[in-house]
Amino acid sequence: MAVNAAEAAPRDAASGNSIWSRAWQNHAPGYLFLLPWFIGFFGLTIGPIISSFYLSFTNFDLLTPAQWVGTANYERMFTSDRSFAASMRVTFTFVLFSVPLKLAFALGIALLLNRGMKGLPLYRALFYLPSLLGASVAIAILWRQIFAADGLVNDVLAVFGIQGPSWISNPNYSLWTLIVLSVWQFGSPMIIFLAGLRQIPQDMYEAASLDGASKWRQFWKITLPLLTPVVFFNAIIQTIEAFKSFTPAFIISGGTGAPINSTLFYTLYLYNEAFSFFRMGYASALAWFLLFLIACFTAFSFLTSKYWVHYDD
Amino acid sequence: MSIRLGRRQFLMGSSALLAAGAAGIGPAWAQSPLRLIFWGGQARADRTYAVTDLFEGAGNPHVEGEFLAWNDYWPKLATQTAGGTAPDIIQMDYRFIVEYATRNAIAPLDEFVGSTLQLSDFDEDQLEGGKVNGQLYGISLGANSVATLVNQSAFEAIGLAVPDNSWTYEDIATYGEAFLSAGNGMRAMSDGSGSEPMLDNWIRQRGKPLYTPEGKLGPEVDDMVEWFRMWNDFRDKGYIVTAEDQALDNGAVEASMVAMKKAALMPSNSNQLVVHQSINDDTLTIASYPRIAPGVGGGHYRKPSMFFSVGGSSANKEAAAAFINYFINDPEAGKILGVERGIPCSAAVREAIAPTLSEQDQIALNFVANLGDLLGPLPASPPNAAGEIDTSLLRVLSQEVAFGARSAEDAGQFFVDEATAILARAAG
Numbered sequence: 001m002a003v004n005a006a007e008a009a010p011r012d013a014a015s016g017n018s019i020w021s022r023a024w025q026n027h028a029p030g031y032l033f034l035l036p037w038f039i040g041f042f043g044l045t046i047g048p049i050i051s052s053f054y055l056s057f058t059n060f061d062l063l064t065p066a067q068w069v070g071t072a073n074y075e076r077m078f079t080s081d082r083s084f085a086a087s088m089r090v091t092f093t094f095v096l097f098s099v100p101l102k103l104a105f106a107l108g109i110a111l112l113l114n115r116g117m118k119g120l121p122l123y124r125a126l127f128y129l130p131s132l133l134g135a136s137v138a139i140a141i142l143w144r145q146i147f148a149a150d151g152l153v154n155d156v157l158a159v160f161g162i163q164g165p166s167w168i169s170n171p172n173y174s175l176w177t178l179i180v181l182s183v184w185q186f187g188s189p190m191i192i193f194l195a196g197l198r199q200i201p202q203d204m205y206e207a208a209s210l211d212g213a214s215k216w217r218q219f220w221k222i223t224l225p226l227l228t229p230v231v232f233f234n235a236i237i238q239t240i241e242a243f244k245s246f247t248p249a250f251i252i253s254g255g256t257g258a259p260i261n262s263t264l265f266y267t268l269y270l271y272n273e274a275f276s277f278f279r280m281g282y283a284s285a286l287a288w289f290l291l292f293l294i295a296c297f298t299a300f301s302f303l304t305s306k307y308w309v310h311y312d313d
Numbered sequence: 314m315s316i317r318l319g320r321r322q323f324l325m326g327s328s329a330l331l332a333a334g335a336a337g338i339g340p341a342w343a344q345s346p347l348r349l350i351f352w353g354g355q356a357r358a359d360r361t362y363a364v365t366d367l368f369e370g371a372g373n374p375h376v377e378g379e380f381l382a383w384n385d386y387w388p389k390l391a392t393q394t395a396g397g398t399a400p401d402i403i404q405m406d407y408r409f410i411v412e413y414a415t416r417n418a419i420a421p422l423d424e425f426v427g428s429t430l431q432l433s434d435f436d437e438d439q440l441e442g443g444k445v446n447g448q449l450y451g452i453s454l455g456a457n458s459v460a461t462l463v464n465q466s467a468f469e470a471i472g473l474a475v476p477d478n479s480w481t482y483e484d485i486a487t488y489g490e491a492f493l494s495a496g497n498g499m500r501a502m503s504d505g506s507g508s509e510p511m512l513d514n515w516i517r518q519r520g521k522p523l524y525t526p527e528g529k530l531g532p533e534v535d536d537m538v539e540w541f542r543m544w545n546d547f548r549d550k551g552y553i554v555t556a557e558d559q560a561l562d563n564g565a566v567e568a569s570m571v572a573m574k575k576a577a578l579m580p581s582n583s584n585q586l587v588v589h590q591s592i593n594d595d596t597l598t599i600a601s602y603p604r605i606a607p608g609v610g611g612g613h614y615r616k617p618s619m620f621f622s623v624g625g626s627s628a629n630k631e632a633a634a635a636f637i638n639y640f641i642n643d644p645e646a647g648k649i650l651g652v653e654r655g656i657p658c659s660a661a662v663r664e665a666i667a668p669t670l671s672e673q674d675q676i677a678l679n680f681v682a683n684l685g686d687l688l689g690p691l692p693a694s695p696p697n698a699a700g701e702i703d704t705s706l707l708r709v710l711s712q713e714v715a716f717g718a719r720s721a722e723d724a725g726q727f728f729v730d731e732a733t734a735i736l737a738r739a740a741g
Binding site for chain 1: 364386387388391392394395412413416418506512556557558559561563564565698700701704705709712716718
């Protein structure tokens with residue numbers, strides 16, 4: 001009987017009426033191969049996400065069991081938490097400046113590279129390089145050196161007789177060094193812009209130049225409108241990335257958001273609440289609010305997209 | 314092509330997978346070695362593992378060690394404790410010992426004292442430091458004291474006498490003028506206004522603790538205003554480093570004001586002379602923190618630099634206590650460990666290792682042994698929120714004052730209000 005089990009299985013399924021059992025029969029090996037991913041996804045991603053939602057309504061310090069506190073964590077965020085307000089200011093400033101600057105820079109370089117120059121793959125790789133190094137610890141440390149009082153930037157300024165401040169340790173400039181760092185990592189939107197530019201039919205430009213349109217006019221009337229789906233995609237991805245930015249601020253300020261909380265990114269504040277002060281409940285609430293913020297931004301982008309994104313079909 | 318898999322094959326395949334997994338993990342369960350976790354760098358790990366090897370060589374169980382940097386250590390230990398998988402031997406800090414002890418995350422060791430744990434020649438104050446509510450929860454691995462790190466070469470180069478344990482806050486002005494007129498870019502001192510140990514030492518000399526035994530804030534608004542004003546005065550006159558320079562110090566040794574040669578003096582700890590000297594080509598030494606007036610003492614104390622505790626859920630408490638006993642009492646282990654974790658608390662070990670110490674180690678040992686009238690009583694272990702008050706309040710405020718975003722008067726009031734609120738929130 002047992003010997004026949006293996007052969008019996010397909011026959012059962014084939015003769016079964018249920019469409020589901022046949023589907024299962026056909027896809028079982030696939031799901032089997034996916035099993036490790038499913039275990040990881042449900043055990044390490046979905047599980048913690050659900051439990052963090054529960055924990056966001058509790059006080060939890062890891063050592064003692066979580067205590068239900070209702071919406072107290074969320075209330076605290078908006079009523080009495082000065083650091084939360086400071087971190088929101090820093091994060092919004094960062095997102096509002098770094099994303100448009102980075103996209104503009106990426107588009108500019110992509111336009112330059114799209115003019116059919118020699119050695120394009122080399123230049124493309126070189127411009128992409130900063131993105132590979134991007135969020136690494138080494139670059140954050142390098143940034144500290146470049147923008148220090150006696151760093152590279154001030155050495156260059158000194159040639160012009162300008163005495164620069166210590167950029168990273170001055171609360172007026174420290175966030176800007178991080179914005180510059182983010183803009184410098186324009187590689188991945190640039191590659192996507194480059195691919196988008198290749199999609200634009202050349203005959204449009206030919207027709208336009210026959211009609212006497214200047215390069216500038218061609219850019220505004222052909223390139224940019226046809227590129228809007230790519231701009232849209234890049235804008236959403238980069239906005240989400242900017243909200244989640246963590247490593248550079250963590251390394252450059254030594255995890256404190258110094259000087260004077262001027263680089264206290266939302267994620268950095270969340271990290272400190274969770275892993276420096278062991279307020280897992282409050283940190284979970286912060287994480288859920290960040291998710292809500294990003295969702296709002298993305299939804300807003302999608303809702304407004306029909307007014308400015310042109311799909312050619 | 315489609316793959317067909319019968320139930321039987323599926324079962325066989327998956328049970329084979331499970332079996333393979335179990336086989337891989339199996340041997341680790343079988344041996345049950347002692348598990349040890351500590352924070353520190355490679356140098357500490359090398360010394361620690363040399364001692365665990367020695368311990369094993371004497372016919373004792375294997376000790377499986379794990380070490381992390383300070384910042385990563387506490388989340389990891391808290392997670393393991395929450396998951397019921399905390400190691401048998403846990404390196405513990407004065408700041409956290411009450412929290413862990415009151416939650417039974419570490420075990421009382423009184424039952425082993427006199428038998429497994431020999432503490433007859435152990436320093437009394439260090440033993441006291443490891444007690445919570447009268448029970449012994451931690452064995453001090455060394456005594457430490459706060460100390461001013463002194464760039465001896467810089468002082469000698471401009472013809473100044475190197476400060477000793479009698480120096481005062483007034484002297485900062487004298488040294489400040491001397492370094493300014495030398496004009497070599499080095500200031501007399503770093504900005505200590507955001508240093509919690511320095512504030513603690515200063516307020517103790519004024520007869521108040523930083524935190525009361527009940528976990529309340531010691532200093533009052535007037536104290537804090539005076540504290541910020543004093544540093545403002547030093548900063549305005551150029552005796553200490555600028556706000557921009559001080560903000561470069563992110564806590565790493567190489568980013569400190571003495572390492573960057575921006576200041577000749579800075580608040581530090583007796584055991585950190587070694588690590589600072591290792592990255593500095595000038596000769597360094599240590600002195601006490603400044604006195605608030607000549608002859609006033611009582612600010613310093615011999616702090617247990619760190620403890621070994623036994624995990625509350627450990628199945629091998631006796632064996633863990635035996636390892637701790639070996640670690641603190643064995644002269645050979647003592648020679649390997651040196652004073653890296655602070656001055657050993659066993660008199661016999663101190664005697665055994667003295668001839669083997671390096672120059673910096675000797676300085677540290679002599680400093681901690683000869684504090685004299687500077688020494689005050691060991692304060693109560695700080696409340697849970699002390700770390701938060703240090704990092705998110707005192708350091709931020711000191712920068713706000715230094716950069717001129719807040720007045721000393723305002724900062725003094727704000728510190729007391731906010732610290733009180735943080736303490737209340739942590740207690741509630």
